[in-house]
Amino acid sequence: MAVVKVKRPDLNAGEKLFLGAIVKGFFITMRHAFDSLRGKTRGADEMASSGLGATMQYPEQRWDEHMPEYYRGAPALVTDEQDRERCVSCQLCEFICPPKAIKIVPGEIPSDDAWAKVEKRPQEFDIDMTRCIYCGMCEEVCPEQAIYLRKDYLISGLNRKEMVHDKKKLYEIGGKRVGLVNKWNELK
Incomplete structure (x- = not known):
């Protein structure tokens, strides 16, 4: 050549x-x-x-009205209509996360609970927002539609500890999501 x-x-x-x-x-x-x-x-x-x-x-002025439909913001956990956790602690989001920003500690559901057939729910669920790259892979891989990227771009904290969102904060900012949840399906 x-x-x-x-x-x-x-x-x-x-x-x-x-x-x-x-x-x-x-x-x-x-x-x-x-x-x-x-x-x-x-x-x-x-x-x-x-x-x-x-x-x-x-x-004084925000991008809220001008936000494109495809915008990916901060990840958050959501509950169903009856305030039950959607997450089954499958840890797929933790494994797929490129910067390893998600940390999940699975916990068991007590056998006397009405939804004990689900077996697991997260005991701890932390997302380090200083590491998150907003790629959306966690949302795509979730089989129960428990994690969503919101249209939120106002994420701030005074130190690194405030930038790690725990399970309580993730559910607080995520809110409720209406629709079929596979783990609560009686036929499953």
């Missing part, structure tokens, strides 16, 4: 210093600046900006 050598074109002094690109970028920036001062910024209306530029004023 023949090796083909590609000769790069020789650059002049202006091209070596990126002078043309710098000047072009400067003029583009100035055009946007003048357009924003005249109130003719492109995209300002769609983003509900303040009128000066296309920047959204974050604490």
Whole structure:
């Protein structure tokens, strides 16, 4: 097989210093600046900006109305209509999680419980939000539809401990999800 050598074109002094690109970028920036001062910024209306530029004023204005349908936010656990846990501690979400942000400790359901046939529920369920990459794999792999990615982007904490969401917090932010749950199905 023949090796083909590609000769790069020789650059002049202006091209070596990126002078043309710098000047072009400067003029583009100035055009946007003048357009924003005249109130003719492109995209300002769609983003509900303040009128000066296309920047959204974050604490006062939020993306909630402009959030795309396919947006993946923070994961949370959900319950069914009767406040029963959907999670069966199968640990598929823990195994599939690329950054290993999910930690589950399975626990047994007592035999005197009406739903003892399910066998397991999570004793502990922790998601480290500093490690979560919002990929959605946990939601896809869950056989009981117990974990969902919400449209929430306001996740903050003052230290790392606050960024680890435990089972109680995950159920609190997740809420109820209506629909068939396989583990509560009598025919199963």
